[in-house]
Amino acid sequence: MTARRTLRGLAFALIGVAMLAPLYLLVTNAFKTQQDIVGSPFGWPDDGFTLDNLWRAATSTDFNVVGAYGTTALLVIVVNVLSVLVAGPASYAIARGVRRGHRIVLLVMLAGLFIPSQAIVIPVIYVLKTLGLMGTLPGLVLFQTALTIPTTLFLFTAFVQSIPRELDEAARIDGASRLGTFWRVIFPLMRPAVATAVVLNAVGVWSDFVNPRIILGPGSGIYTVTTGVYSAISKYSTDFTIVYSNMLLAVAPVIIFYVLLQKRIIGGLTSGAVKG
């Protein structure tokens, strides 16, 4: 028994170090001079800690952190709201539908599960140009929302199917319309599935790089956190005072968010996944 406990402790220590060491370097080196980053990347800096790098990164014109965070936050919120608004009623109609058409529509939309977005981004440029939305935030929002629908619909449909139909009947007898039944009776019960979808979609939009890079393009001057940090770092990848400070600025809000909401994020991811 003690041998097993020692083994488990060893495994934990190993995993802990493997996961934490990179983050430790990321945080501490953002406050060191180039000399100290190279001289003692893991240790205490000779020159002490400094805020200069962070200040320079935060005020640099290469990467407008606040603007980029604004754009990313806007995308995350709008895409998530749209996705739930659009996929929610659709999943209800499909899950309760009895016709063959319902299954066909579901299958067509689930096809998107297997399509790598990077493989269709070139033709999407075509579509967006036709709609006059290429290089704009609405264009990116529509594409990102469309990309979230297959997964969201998959989770939602499976979840609605687990809700007894008697609830619909009761609402109908009370005179509720189908849409009303969905939003007032069914949707409130779907919290676990919504939580899972929101976590997945939020992380998907936050870490999306290819789509904002190609659809917004460097010409638009609109950057998300990922495209902004990429253009700020890739040019100066040997200047560690720029690299570490920009990385810290880019991840600090997300890490804080993650640590504060870890229970909901990890729990949310598992709650709806179990049913599906």
Next chain:
Amino acid sequence: MASASSPAPATSSRRRRAARTDLATDMVMIAPAFALVVAFVIIPIGIALYLSFTDWDGFTIPPDWIGAHNYLRLFQDPDVLRAAAFTAVIAVVGTIACNALGLGIAVLLNRNSRVNTLMRVLVFSPYVIGPIILGFLWSSILGSNGAINSVLTNLGAERLPFLADPTWAMVTTILVIIWASFGVNVVLYLAGLQTLDDSLLEAAVIDGASPWQTFWRVKLPVLAPTVTLNVVLAAIGLLRVYEIVLALTAGGPAGTTQTVVFNILTTSFSRSQLGYGAAQSVVLMVVIITVTVVLTQLRRRSEEAVSA
């Protein structure tokens, strides 16, 4: 079912009218989602198919039809073949490693305790940070002037070519990808373990099964659907890996760590061969769908073995 057993003796015409309005509402409820998917997924797949038979450069309209030339070309293109081989290795090694780590660590972390919660948060953190930043982070750790090589030089040792030598770089890239990916599998396996019926485990213990036997004979078979989900998700995700490689190695040294998606995007945008890029995209889509179908079919057998 429910409507058939409903006691209301409605006339058939009224019932038909109700069904018709139901269908109309259904269409209204489905239309927005369907329209988005059609406009931004289904039609683009069609356009990609069309473009793959042209030599479109992004400007000339209409693009020149060149038949199957792009497809014949990509099977002889050393860049494409190298990227395909490297991506295949990433997908196979990564899927196995992510699932072994995912399941193993999930079993370790299954019971709720403070330490386990902390470990879960740590293991899942790469997923939240995202591939671009993780790629840059590891490149500043493993680069020729990175943190580890700084320590080695300070100790008077030789630098290690983690990202500078082709073989080293390929191994490093795969390891970093695994490091960044397995956390999702841990969480999904944890979700699966939580559905496990305690009475099954108790029965196993009463029957005198060792923890090792319980794992292989009880937990793993019950987890069969979760294993399928994890294997398929890992494989699909790894076949399209791109961002982390871009930030870690930028495809180097000498293009040895380029993945399929990396090559598609370079072909399409840096070299303006959008038709050729589209052909590679189509092949990638076909591969992903095939892999999904094959894996699901293979796994169905072990899932049926459980329910039998």
